[in-house]
Amino acid sequence: MRVTNNMLVDNFMKNLYGNLRKMDNIQNKMASGKKIRVPSDDPIGTAHSLRLRSDLEQLEQYSKNVDDAISWLNTTESALKNVGDILQRIRELTLYGANDSLTQDERDKILSEVIQLKGQIIQEANSSYAGRFIFAGTLTDAPPFDPVNPTVYNGNLGNIMYEYSPLNTIKVNVTGEEAFRVPNDLFQVLSDLENDLQTGNTANLSGVRLQEIDAGLANILKVRAEVGAKINRFETVKASIEEEKINFTNLLSQTEDVDMAKIIMDLKMQENVYRASLATGARVIQPTLLDFLR
Template identity: 45%
Template sequence: MRVTNNMLVMNFMNDYNNNLETMQKDQNMLSTGKRINKPSDDPVAVANSLRIRMDMARNDAYTKNVDDAKSWLDLTDSALGQMGDLIQRTRELAVQGSNGTLTQADMQNIAEEIGQLKSQMIQVGNTQYNGRYIFAGFKTTTQPFTDTSNSYSGDSSAIQFEVGAGGSKIAVNVTGDKVFDVSGGSSQLLDMMDKLKTALTAGDHLSVSNMLYNIDKEMENVLAIRADAGAKSNRIDLTKNRLQSDNYNFTTLLSKNEDADMAQVITNLQMDENVYRASLAAGAKIIQPSLIDFLR
């Protein structure tokens, strides 16, 4: 086989370009910190990275849902706590009003405060989260209670947030028909407040005393609902901890799959640079002789 000067030059240029490309890959890994900068670098690793990133994206979506659910439940707990305080104050006033030694003026003053407590209860029942009424069921844009009626305008539907793989969901809302003990289209809690105010205004101490049982029943109802909301909040906290742990694991896997070993990269770069310089020196000796040099 006849070896020409052109063949030597071409072979040298091919080897030179290969060495330069190898060194460029090392420099890219050094500058980016990633061993994969394009799919052809490692197709299998790229496929694994895509799957991991999809899992991380889903995990981020679940985390956002969990944060939203936690905020909703925290506001619900706060509202139920206010409801409990209002009912407790109502009971205290009812105990005072059942005392037969009070004057009619005293009874009237208590009746006026009962009216104010009812208005505050309705206001709590219309609590909103991010522009949505939290006690209205699916009818989140409809005000569930008004000052002119003891009826409930929401529904009994549960609002569920997806918080995990496999369709894992949790109901975050408490409906007003349960909190305000709605029966027959009317709130038993608000009706009781009206009856209590009427009895106080009339100076009917016995009727006021008889209403203490109903007040206690309404208090127990609110406490039970608040306990259930608290259990959901605890579950949300556990779910968030799990999602944070999953996110850490996904990040670790992605790092192992994509990140370059910087010590190894620096070593390889130094070796490839030495090879590159050696190829340049060898090429200079190969290309230098020509027919002109022999004719001198």
């Protein structure tokens, strides 16, 4: 087979352009910092990258859920703490009011403070987080307790669940029923306390009323402890999610991002190959007749 000068030139140009394309590809990777610019660069790597990105998006959503749940629970814990403190003060006033030596005027002063404290408990029972009433069950758009008639609960017993992993959810809300109507309706107890103070019924004050207040206070403390345990659980989950996010981010970087030290070395090597191609082409392509005539 006769090898012509044109054939040599064509082969040289094909090799030269091939080397140029390789060098251009390396330079583009350096500029973008990414191994994969289009799916065809690495179909398997692209599929792996898409899965990792999907996993990271899911983890990010779980992280947001956990942050929201912790904020909800912190708001609940704060409200319950305040209610507990108020009930403790009401308990002290009840004991004081049960003293037979008090005049009715003195009991009326106690009554006035009890009424004020009851109003504060109603405010706490109508606490909200991000525009949602936390003790209303799933009816979070409206206050669960009417300040005029708080013995009527306007919420429901619905649970608000937060998902923090593919197969795990947890209830974050405490209903008004659970917090303020176990074992007795706390607002009815306070109304009865007001009546006992008005009538000077010291037997009730030192007996059944004090027992009901203690029971309500014990329930508040119990519910608050449960909320605190959930906060601790979510804090642990949050730390685990953050660790997973770091691991997946590192895996994604290994899949997508270039190793700058390696890519610089590859570029140097490709530049050498390109220069060698030019030098080889200059030697291989034979001089033309015009060159001989010069």
